Amino acid sequence: MDYSSLGQLLRSAQQDEAEAKRRKLTLYFISYVGGTIMAIMAWLNVGTNNPLLVGALTISTVVIYANVALSHVFPKSDVCYYIGGLIVLFTINVLVYTGGLNNTGLYFIYPLLFVQIIVVRFKPAMLYVSVTMGLAVVMLFNQEKIAAQYPDEHVSRFLISTFCFICIAFIGENFWHQSRKEMLKENLERMRQANTDPLTKLPNRRFLEAVFFEKAMQDPATYFPLSAVVVDIDHFKRINDSYGHDVGDQVLIHITDTMKKAVRSTDVVARTGGEEFLVLFPHATLTQAVKLAEKMRRLIEERPFVAGDINHPITASFGVATALTDTNLHASLKQADDNLYKAKNAGRNRVME
Structure with missing residues (x-):
């Protein structure tokens, strides 16, 4: 989006x-x-x-x-x-x-x-x-x-x-x-500012809770099955410690641009934390979501962050889950989050469903 x-x-x-x-x-x-x-x-x-x-x-x-x-x-x-x-x-x-x-x-x-x-x-x-x-x-x-x-x-x-x-x-x-x-x-401008992450210009958690999920609940036929992918940049703290927070911010923007290239126009990429993102795929099965997540993972891995004399490889871990109906949306989001931790514990730079 x-x-x-x-x-x-x-x-x-x-x-x-x-x-x-x-x-x-x-x-x-x-x-x-x-x-x-x-x-x-x-x-x-x-x-x-x-x-x-x-x-x-x-x-x-x-x-x-x-x-x-x-x-x-x-x-x-x-x-x-x-x-x-x-x-x-x-x-x-x-x-x-x-x-x-x-x-x-x-x-x-x-x-x-x-x-x-x-x-x-x-x-x-x-x-x-x-x-x-x-x-x-x-x-x-x-x-x-x-x-x-x-x-x-x-x-x-x-x-x-x-x-x-x-x-x-x-x-x-x-x-x-x-x-x-x-x-x-x-x-609208006030709402944009309140619902947008100022650094990456992505929707934030407030937008997801107050706008997107509300719309999905009101019109489930348009959104479900709704697949969620929780994304976390691997070893992001090392980047901040090695190059400073300004470079860390540039890496976040770099990752944002990469993920947006991998998703459909109807999908939503949101920043939900420091180095954590949530990608939502409306009308996508678990199999489709895993393929899209793998596409994102591969693009991120293939595009290191390059700025001046910095050439730093970037990888990310992914947790995927699918809500078949609006009744199990929040359970699916938690499941995606749990799958992310499985991916990180399994060695990072992978997609877990």
Whole structure:
């Protein structure tokens, strides 16, 4: 996992759940309240000389409740939001066409437009509102073809006030999104710093516990079987004692670059201690993980640390274990750690499973 991938995972952990929850709760509230109001309005218009309005309101009510039920069945789908925007488009133009009760339908356009703006995402909402109002304007300027009749002064004032309302609503939404992006950017940078090892730029133990393992638990099908490899640089203390800690830091960076070359883009290399690393292989069996660990071991052995007049051979020991499900993740991490000690006791520079 490169630095940008780490940022993407942190970003998703920070914003996806909160934003998805906000949009979902907004959809639920508007659907239940709006559907109930439309049902009441349909009932109040029963017996009037406007059966088209009653039928349209009834259809809108049914579709609204069906749409919110669909969103409960498929909570991660965005389709329900776009269906909600289409329901608003249909309802607004029915109100314009029929005039509503005693030609008062235009008064309900404002809240419905606002619903369309906040339910649909910002950029698609601009298209939705444009199409909605475009159809309404065509009808208002061709009243001989619709059931309702509006005085010219009402039409002009309605369009002017609606245009002002749309501009203010979109400006408000835009500033809200911009300020939210700035806050997310600042929070993301703080999260990066807290979850990244400053020397190697690798994810640290905090990232694994607070972000990666949480994601794995929430979506086990994507991550399991999850193989873990604990890596420890052999005789690292000798390097620090012989060349100093500055060279030791360069060796850690050298080892980091070597390991990153040996793993897949979906894998995670994290620094969990002084000279200890944890490599995680999502959707990898024990056999696959052992092969990848052996590849890392061989690359590290084949690439000595060279700097100035220093040419120091580097080796590392590896302990491998695999969690088949999320229930035995922590047990597998402990098993990998135990296997590392077996590798070191067996002579180092080897992979133990």
